[in-house]
Amino acid sequence: MIKAKNVWKIYGRGEAKTIALKNVNVEIKEGEFVMIMGPSGCGKSTLLNILGLLDIPTKGEVYYKGRKTSSMSENERAVFRRKISGFIFQQFHLIKTLTALENVELPMMLDEKDKIYRKKRAKKLLEMVGLGDRLNHYPHQLSGGQQQRVAIARALANNPKIIFADEPTGNLDSKSGLIVMNILKELNEKGITIVMVTHDQELTKYASKIIKLKDGEVVEVIEKAKN
Amino acid sequence: MIKAKNVWKIYGRGEAKTIALKNVNVEIKEGEFVMIMGPSGCGKSTLLNILGLLDIPTKGEVYYKGRKTSSMSENERAVFRRKISGFIFQQFHLIKTLTALENVELPMMLDEKDKIYRKKRAKKLLEMVGLGDRLNHYPHQLSGGQQQRVAIARALANNPKIIFADEPTGNLDSKSGLIVMNILKELNEKGITIVMVTHDQELTKYASKIIKLKDGEVVEVIEKAKN
Ligand SMILES: Nc1ncnc2c1ncn2[C@@H]1O[C@H](COP(=O)(O)OP(=O)(O)OP(=O)(O)O)[C@@H](O)[C@H]1O
Ligand SMILES: Nc1ncnc2c1ncn2[C@@H]1O[C@H](COP(=O)(O)OP(=O)(O)OP(=O)(O)O)[C@@H](O)[C@H]1O
Ligand SMILES: [Mg+2]
Numbered sequence: 001m002i003k004a005k006n007v008w009k010i011y012g013r014g015e016a017k018t019i020a021l022k023n024v025n026v027e028i029k030e031g032e033f034v035m036i037m038g039p040s041g042c043g044k045s046t047l048l049n050i051l052g053l054l055d056i057p058t059k060g061e062v063y064y065k066g067r068k069t070s071s072m073s074e075n076e077r078a079v080f081r082r083k084i085s086g087f088i089f090q091q092f093h094l095i096k097t098l099t100a101l102e103n104v105e106l107p108m109m110l111d112e113k114d115k116i117y118r119k120k121r122a123k124k125l126l127e128m129v130g131l132g133d134r135l136n137h138y139p140h141q142l143s144g145g146q147q148q149r150v151a152i153a154r155a156l157a158n159n160p161k162i163i164f165a166d167e168p169t170g171n172l173d174s175k176s177g178l179i180v181m182n183i184l185k186e187l188n189e190k191g192i193t194i195v196m197v198t199h200d201q202e203l204t205k206y207a208s209k210i211i212k213l214k215d216g217e218v219v220e221v222i223e224k225a226k227n
Numbered sequence: 228m229i230k231a232k233n234v235w236k237i238y239g240r241g242e243a244k245t246i247a248l249k250n251v252n253v254e255i256k257e258g259e260f261v262m263i264m265g266p267s268g269c270g271k272s273t274l275l276n277i278l279g280l281l282d283i284p285t286k287g288e289v290y291y292k293g294r295k296t297s298s299m300s301e302n303e304r305a306v307f308r309r310k311i312s313g314f315i316f317q318q319f320h321l322i323k324t325l326t327a328l329e330n331v332e333l334p335m336m337l338d339e340k341d342k343i344y345r346k347k348r349a350k351k352l353l354e355m356v357g358l359g360d361r362l363n364h365y366p367h368q369l370s371g372g373q374q375q376r377v378a379i380a381r382a383l384a385n386n387p388k389i390i391f392a393d394e395p396t397g398n399l400d401s402k403s404g405l406i407v408m409n410i411l412k413e414l415n416e417k418g419i420t421i422v423m424v425t426h427d428q429e430l431t432k433y434a435s436k437i438i439k440l441k442d443g444e445v446v447e448v449i450e451k452a453k454n
């Protein structure tokens with residue numbers, strides 16, 4: 001479904017050059033539950049952003065369903081981000097001037113869903129992540145883990161086919177983290193592809209494939225046998 | 228050293244009222260390594276901010292070395308925050324327009340340390356957390372875990388007597404997290420008091436005391452015997 005071929009990401013030049021990704025080749029097949037792991041700073045968020053078409057490689061190519069994404073128009077990329085994928089950011093990126101409910105409604109407004117449907121679905125998603133009593137709170141009125149859960153609910157708003165999750169349980173206690181992993185597991189069982197970055201070794205049991213990065217390179221890919 | 232007595236934190240009023248802390252009584256003795264744990268949204272960051280004099284209770288009192296902090300002048304509170312305590316925030320709060328080095332220098336500038344001393348100490352602290360090659364990067368040029376490590380280095384800049392750490396390993400892989408915990412452990416062995424919020428059960432072995440919160444209340448305090 002998504003393929004990165006000889007992908008490099010290089011920032012700056014000369015003395016100040018940082019190579020975030022070096023010749024990365026990975027494939028995400030439809031329906032997989034892929035986890036990307038590795039030390040802090042090794043390139044996980046960078047790779048996730050490139051696979052999710054939020055960022056472009058310096059060298060190399062990303063293919064979506066066999067098609068070069070570098071030849072997609074900005075409109076096609078926007079459709080991918082709005083209708084096909086859902087993204088949970090490592091630093092949430094909630095809109096500070098919108099309530100939890102409005103933050104979750106936002107992708108549905110961009111997708112022109114009607115008001116009654118949006119409010120109903122946003123409420124249901126927030127209840128699913130345990131925030132039914134925080135609908136009208138603004139981000140600064142929410143705890144770190146509550147903000148993270150709003151970001152998770154928002155990523156699910158438009159029924160995405162692929163979910164990109166950057167450390168979605170980083171600010172959650174084990175019980176809330178389990179609720180989130182169960183949501184992702186159920187979606188995956190319905191055929192939705194999950195690509196998740198995590199530091200938590202405990203969560204590898206949910207993955208069908210684990211990609212390990214170190215210093216911008218893929219050092220190991222572990223494929224689990226289907227049960 | 229720090230005592231919270233009948234502390235309440237209430238936001239809003241009427242229908243929109245949120246009780247973040249209910250009648251909390253806790254004590255942090257000098258030299259302790261205290262961990263505060265509990266579910267997402269239960270009041271940990273709120274309690275840490277109140278113990279660290281960054282926030283004030285709605286009801287109740289916080290004592291520092293036997294003295295009511297509500298009768299401290301704003302200047303005295305500022306001296307506490309600048310000279311005595313070091314704070315690591317759950318969402319880092321780095322200055323976006325300053326490099327990693329400058330962010331770590333900032334508390335020393337506010338404390339009027341000379342330029343040569345500041346640069347040398349800031350560099351040493353960043354090297355200690357593995358960021359020796361990222362000194363001149365801006366926050367947006369750093370990974371989530373790298374930003375967290377800058378926040379940690381910054382909290383240590385003025386040789387604090389008390390360190391308040393809000394989930395300092397939340398964005399770190401186990402190896403970087405271990406480096407951070409070893410830094411805190413060594414400081415604690417030198418007599419520095421640590422008050423840390425964490426979701427990670429694996430880290431409780433470092434604590435001399437564990438305070439468990441649930442729905443804004445203290446539900447359990449576990450004191451470990453001295454070895
Ligand atoms: N300004 C505010 N107005 C209203 N409610 C607030 C405000 N700030 C925090 N809260 C609420 O207070 C409660 C405690 O928040 P706090 O940030 O202390 O939680 P926490 O235990 O640190 O959670 P986490 O583990 O998710 O970081 C939360 O339920 C939150 O919604
Ligand atoms: N705009 C930029 N300019 C220069 N270097 C950058 C920039 N953005 C990221 N980097 C560097 O690229 C590397 C990879 O960053 P990335 O955010 O992908 O790491 P990560 O694996 O997600 O780390 P973490 O686990 O800490 O979140 C880091 O070493 C970072 O310093
Ligand atoms: Mg990252």
Ligand SMILES: [Mg+2]
Binds near residue numbers: 143144145271272
């Ligand atoms: Mg918190």
